[in-house]
Amino acid sequence: MILALMRIRAALLPYRTGLTPNERLELATSTGAEWRWCPESKILVPIKHAAGAVSASPWSSDSELALLVKTSGSSGGPKVVMLTRENLLVSAAAVNRRLGFGSDDVWLCCLRLSHIGGLAIIHRWALAGATLVLHEGFDAQAVAEDLQRCAVTHVSLVPPMLVRLLETGVAPPRSLRVVLVGGQALSPVLAERALDAGWPLFLTYGMTEATSQIATSAHALERVPADGRVGPLLPGVEIDRRDGFEGPSRLRVRGPMVMAGYANPRRVAGQGLAEGWFETSDLGGIDAAGELCVVGRADDVLVIGGNNVSLVRVDGLLRAAPGIADLAVVALEDTIWGHRLVVVYAGDLDEPAFERWCDGTLSGAERPRTFKRVPALPLLDSGKYDRIAIRALAL
Known part of the structure; x- marks a missing residue:
């Protein structure tokens, strides 16, 4: 359906199951959607918008609108991104070249097809004329079995998936050349664990607004990445450098894979962009070797008791504790200190022992004040x- 709609110049907006009729109508109205696919009857039905709803204008971009995708909303309200046929094809071609993905290769997709991470794999596979192994969601044991059974060469994971795959104890098959890890920062501790087990890790950085990726490793990691280094930019991607800037600032991105804009009832291009530039919430820049470095988010540095505290640094330090399988650091407002840190984690270490381990490892301002142990961290x-x-959970 994805590929067929693109051929007839129609755009697809995937949405999660379980939406109420009112929620579906609100989504359709905010994006100017005109038809809905009904899986039960396998027909398209026209969407009846409320009286007074704004009608969409004819698409005015030079490239046809092909895909509308909601951002993950992992730390705030989601938006809907408008991607064109050119965005999808340019991105797929660039990633295929960078990762050496061709017609003889096999990509295992266990990322949701309602998000850009999974949808982008569909276009890479189709463009390469390769083989696709498609999973309905992520099951670590099923992925481990199919990696071997299907002679998989490429697989995409986010760090929590990598954790669960390593917990199965399975060894990487000889066919596997690329484990593409993105979606969020990969901790050095987890990276070292995966490398020691022989997994061929490639790092990637991107966002829905840039059709998945803007920078990707040029080769498999040989050592744990330092200082947030990701890899070279994909061809055509530009990163803005402000005059006189000597350190990390908000990344501004421009290039042929950057979105047409955020969706709106009239489907007018350009919303969320400034002269083609998209400004992210991440801090970073290009190093002397020409590689992208991402050092954290603009809102990840807090003042606690008069001290600047990086949540990225605290997260990395805490992951070195023995018996910790997974964790997240949450900053809650505090009337005296400005903020107080809470760590929500999964692992064998109990809360008092984790608190004792932090003594002498983290500075006073960096130390979490509350420890919340859970069976597993909740995922989107x-x-x-x-x-x-x-x-x-932290609250």
């Missing part, structure tokens, strides 16, 4: 951490 359908649910 995309496999990323569900930041809203984790924050609720």
Whole structure:
């Protein structure tokens, strides 16, 4: 359906199951959607918009609108991104070249097809004329079995998926050349664990607004990445450098894979962009070797008791504790200190022991004040951490 709609110049907006009729209508109205596919009857039905709803204008871009995708909303309200046929094809071609993905290869897709991470794999597979192994969601044991059984060469994972795959104890098959890890920062501790087990890790950085990726490793990692280094930019991608800037700032991205804009009832291009530039919430820049470095988010540095505290640094330090399988650090407001840190984690270490381990390892301002042990951290359908649910646990 994805590929057929693109051929007839129609755009697809995937949405999760379980939406109420009112929620579906609100989504359709906010994006100017005109038809809905009914899986029960296998027909298209026209969407009846409320009286006074704004009608969509004819698409005015030079490239046909092909896909509308909701951002993950992992740390805030989601938006809907408009991607064109050119966005999808340019991105797929660039990633295929970077990762050496061709007609003889096999990509295992266990990422949701309602998110850009999974949808982008569909276009890479189709463009390469390769083989696709498609999973309905992520099951670590099923992925481990199919990696071997299907002679998989490429697989995409987010870090929580990599954790669960390593916990199965399965060895990487000889056919596997690329384990593409993205969606969120990969901790050095987890990276070292995977490399020691022989997994061929490639890092990637991107966002829905850039059709999945803007930078990807040029080769499999030989050592744990330092200082947030990801890899070279994909061809055609530009990163803005402000005059006189000597450190990390908000990344601004431009290129042929950057979105047409955020969806709106009239489907007018350009919303969320400034002269073609998209400004992210991530801090970073290009190093001397020409590789993208992402050092954290603009809102990840907090003032606690008069001290600047990086949540990225705290997260990395805490993951080195023995018996910790997974964790997330949450900053709650505090009337005295400005913020107090809570760590929500899964692992064998109990809360008092984890608290004792932090003594002498973290500075006073960096130390979490509360430790919340859970069986597993809640995840979104995309496999990323569900930041809203984790924050609720911390509260």
